Amino acid sequence: MRDQSIEFIMAGRRHRRRRWILVTSLLAALACALCCAMLLLGNTIYPVKDVIASLSGEKIKGVTFAVNTIRLPRMLTGLFAGFAFGIAGHTFQTMLRNPLANPNVIGITSGSSAAAVFCIVVLQASGAVVSLASVIAGLATVLFIYVLSRGKVFSIGRLILIGIGIQAMLDAVISYLLLVSSEKDIPAAIRWLTGSLNGSQMSALPPLVITVLICSPIIILLGKHLSILELGEQSAFSLGVDTDRTRIALIVGSVCMVAIATATTGPIAFVSFLAGPIAKRLVGAGALNSIPAGLVGINLVLGADLIGQFAFEYRFPVGVITGLVGAPYLIFLLMRMNRKGEL
Known part of the structure; x- marks a missing residue:
C-alpha cells in the first residue's frame, strides 16, 4: 500500500514536470515566432535572408536601417519588458x-510613472536619470504601502486597498504635472502613461537588460520559497523559510524590474496582471510558474504590439491593446471575488 502511494505521488510529479516542459517550450517557441515577426513585418516586408544578413552586419539599402535601427530595438524592448512585467x-x-496584488493595481507602476513624468516635464531629464528616479520611486512606493499596511498585524487586504488609494493619489499627481507642463514635453510624458514600444532605442536597453538578467535568476531560484509563502506566514516559517528576508529579496527584485521596464516602455497596462493567472492555468497548480509567467508576458507584449500596428486602420500603442484585453478580466475577477466573499 505504501509503495503504491509513493508510486502515485511520483507519477503525479512526472506528469507535472512533463506538462511544465511542454507548456514552457510552446510559450518559448511562440515568443521566438513573435520576435521573428517583429523583425520581418512593417511598412515593408523584407525577405528572411535580407533580415539575417542585416543582423549579421551586412549593409543592405533600406533593410539595415529599418531592421537594425527600428525593428530590432523595438523587439528587444518588448522582449525584456514583457518578461519583467510577467515575472514580477x-x-x-x-x-x-x-x-x-500586482504592480499595476497597488500603485507601484504609478509611483515609477510619476517620477518619470516629473523628470521629463520638470527637470527636462532623460535616459539614465529617468530610469534611476523610476526605480527609486518604485521602491519608495512599495515601502510606503508596506509600512502603512502593517498595523498591528500585516493584512494583505489592507495592503491592496492602501495600494489602490496610493495609485489614485499618484495618478492625480501625474495629471497635475501634465496640466502645468509645456506643450513640447507632453508627447514624451504621454508615452510613459500609455505604454508604448514606439521610439525604442538600443541606447536605452542596457539598464533594462542588466536588471532582468540580474533580478530574474534571483526570483527563479527563490521559486520554491515563493510557493511556500503562498501557504501563509506561519506555515512558511514552520517549514524553515526566512519569510522576511525572502519577501524582501522578492519585492526588491520584482520592483526593480517593474520600475526599469516602466522607465523604458511606460506602464504597459495589465501585462503583470494577466501573465501569472494565464501561466498558472496553462501549467497547472503546484508548479513553479515564474519562467512561464515571464514568457506569457513576452507573448502578451509582442502580440499586442503586432496587433496594434497591423490589425486596425490606425496604429495603437501596445498599452492600449493590453488594456482592452485586461480591463474585462479585471471586472470579471472582481465580480468572482465578490461572490466568494473575498472582497
Missing part, C-alpha cells in the same frame, strides 16, 4: 496570495 506580476500575486 506573478511574484506579487503569489507572495501576497491575491490576484489583485
Whole structure:
C-alpha cells in the first residue's frame, strides 16, 4: 500500500514536470515566432535572408536601417519588458496570495510613472536619470504601502486597498504635472502613461537588460520559497523559510524590474496582471510558474504590439491593446471575488 502511494505521488510529479516542459517550450517557441515577426513585418516586408544578413552586419539599402535601427530595438524592448512585467506580476500575486496584488493595481507602476513624468516635464531629464528616479520611486512606493499596511498585524487586504488609494493619489499627481507642463514635453510624458514600444532605442536597453538578467535568476531560484509563502506566514516559517528576508529579496527584485521596464516602455497596462493567472492555468497548480509567467508576458507584449500596428486602420500603442484585453478580466475577477466573499 505504501509503495503504491509513493508510486502515485511520483507519477503525479512526472506528469507535472512533463506538462511544465511542454507548456514552457510552446510559450518559448511562440515568443521566438513573435520576435521573428517583429523583425520581418512593417511598412515593408523584407525577405528572411535580407533580415539575417542585416543582423549579421551586412549593409543592405533600406533593410539595415529599418531592421537594425527600428525593428530590432523595438523587439528587444518588448522582449525584456514583457518578461519583467510577467515575472514580477506573478511574484506579487503569489507572495501576497491575491490576484489583485500586482504592480499595476497597488500603485507601484504609478509611483515609477510619476517620477518619470516629473523628470521629463520638470527637470527636462532623460535616459539614465529617468530610469534611476523610476526605480527609486518604485521602491519608495512599495515601502510606503508596506509600512502603512502593517498595523498591528500585516493584512494583505489592507495592503491592496492602501495600494489602490496610493495609485489614485499618484495618478492625480501625474495629471497635475501634465496640466502645468509645456506643450513640447507632453508627447514624451504621454508615452510613459500609455505604454508604448514606439521610439525604442538600443541606447536605452542596457539598464533594462542588466536588471532582468540580474533580478530574474534571483526570483527563479527563490521559486520554491515563493510557493511556500503562498501557504501563509506561519506555515512558511514552520517549514524553515526566512519569510522576511525572502519577501524582501522578492519585492526588491520584482520592483526593480517593474520600475526599469516602466522607465523604458511606460506602464504597459495589465501585462503583470494577466501573465501569472494565464501561466498558472496553462501549467497547472503546484508548479513553479515564474519562467512561464515571464514568457506569457513576452507573448502578451509582442502580440499586442503586432496587433496594434497591423490589425486596425490606425496604429495603437501596445498599452492600449493590453488594456482592452485586461480591463474585462479585471471586472470579471472582481465580480468572482465578490461572490466568494473575498472582497
